[in-house]
Amino acid sequence: MPAIEFTALPLPHYIRAGYSLAGPGRKHPERCAIGEFDLLVVAQGCLYIGEEDRQYEVAEGHALILRPDLHHYPTAGCTERTASYWLHFHTAGSWRLTDDDGEEAAGGADDAPAPGRTFRMQTFRIRVPQFSRLVQPAKMYEVLRQLVALERDSHLHWVRWEQQLLFQQVLMMLAAGADARSPRPGAVVADQAASYLRKHYRERLTAKNLGEALNFHPVYIARCMKRQFGCSPMEYLLQYRLDQAKLLLLQTDLPVGRIAQDVGFRQAAYFTACFARNEGVTPREYRRRFLQNPGAAGLDPIPTTTGGGN
Template sequence: MNLLEFTVPPLPHYIVSGHTDFEQGHRHMSRRNVQVFDLLVVSRGCLYIGEEDRQFEVSVGESLILRPDVYHYGTEGCKEPTSYYWLHFQTTGGWTATDTLEASGYHEPIDVNSPSVQFATRSFPLQLPQYAKLLQPAKTEETLQQLVQLAPAAHLSAAKLKQQLLFQEVLQQLAACVAPERSSPATSCAEQAAAYLRSHYREEITARALGESLRFHPVYIARCMQREYGCSPTEYLLRYRIEQSKLLLMQTDYTIARIAEEVGFNQAPYFSSSFLKVEGISPRKYRQRFAQG
């Protein structure tokens, strides 16, 4: 599957959109290095488009994203009256073309020595299919129609914000086309396990209890989580507990012992040593970063 992967944040942003009708025989124009992404969604007929050495036939209910940095062209004229929505967008962040599906549990490690680590923004990949059969074409077309209708009011701040919000809905609908490709029994198992650990992190959780809850063997669960999240269920639970403890250290005046209890540690010393191992700093020193004066 050909994918366009964007590093988020920042989110890709909307520029302009419209709706075009082609008569039979009309051909999509040829362009090179247009500097913007061009999303096409066909509502009637079929578009015949090439990008470098690849050729696409984009039919009703399908979408195509043309890259901003390469040559694209019409391969032949429409064989019937054809209508399509077009939308230009861009990103100020990084992006790349790939055919590798990113694991659902992707996360970027944080440098604990960074001065902004307390409020660090974790980036993640947004993967969009370059060519896709839309899961809900009517919904996507409706959203694009709303964007086109906003054009006369595009000079107003409220309309500009609405355009960006509608565009994010379009991105969500496109990203959903990737999910079925990514899904597998192993991915589902890992996601269920992560959800269980997050919901019960204050409790004592054993491998057996996790297995009985999900109705999978603990060894299989561990293998799935290692593949999706790069860690075992125990490691995942520890990291999540530490993240929750950081919020309490910053937002409350609870004692270290109480925080340890609140996030599922039986003993405060074990909590402190675990926190130090994960964060590279003790809970007390972490809290001092937020103290007045």
């Protein structure tokens, strides 16, 4: 499978990101030479995409980078509810497409040094697979979630800086997959815990339940998740439940009490309190704020993003 190799410095830079949902039959939009790299990470379901003469089935836990200089298009509609992150980025430096052995393939930009420079920058290569299965999918989802959450304040310089740092984490995780490096045992446990919490978030969960399901002591799981995600298992679960609640608030007309139950809260008042503490507005205010936001063609983006999406 080809890889995309960037020459740094300068580093590839972040442009924008979003989170999209597609129901059965929806398709990825067709575009031609958009001038930006387009990273797609599927968290649920499958996207069916072509790029020139190559076709991809981007299933849950997989990532695909669409090139900025080629035609990409849908090859089929989604067969199930499909959730994906999209991220646009660019590079002012050179890049090229390489084959499995690292030899240059067709396309890409040249690697000539910029004219008129007195001193040559110390460069290095960033090699990421164009299509890959994620080594640590839950960690990738979490970093992308943080990127999307920052979009509403992306007019602030410090936020753009933080987004660039998070984007570099995304590149490092993709590069780790290309290098086939095995994650640390603690990282594997954290990823398993995150996957279990995401799968069972509607249920009543405790640290003891999680420990029994994974066959590890709850304290060890908590330590692994703190190191991997910067939060405890229950904090991770709360954030995921709130993210799912936001989707339901924006894409259904279900009452707030019903949404609270559907995402795992036993009491609507506690859900409202948690939501307001996290978002700064109540669930009803959040719904009203974005009620008039239209969905993008093909997919319905979460309205914390700016600009176009996939």
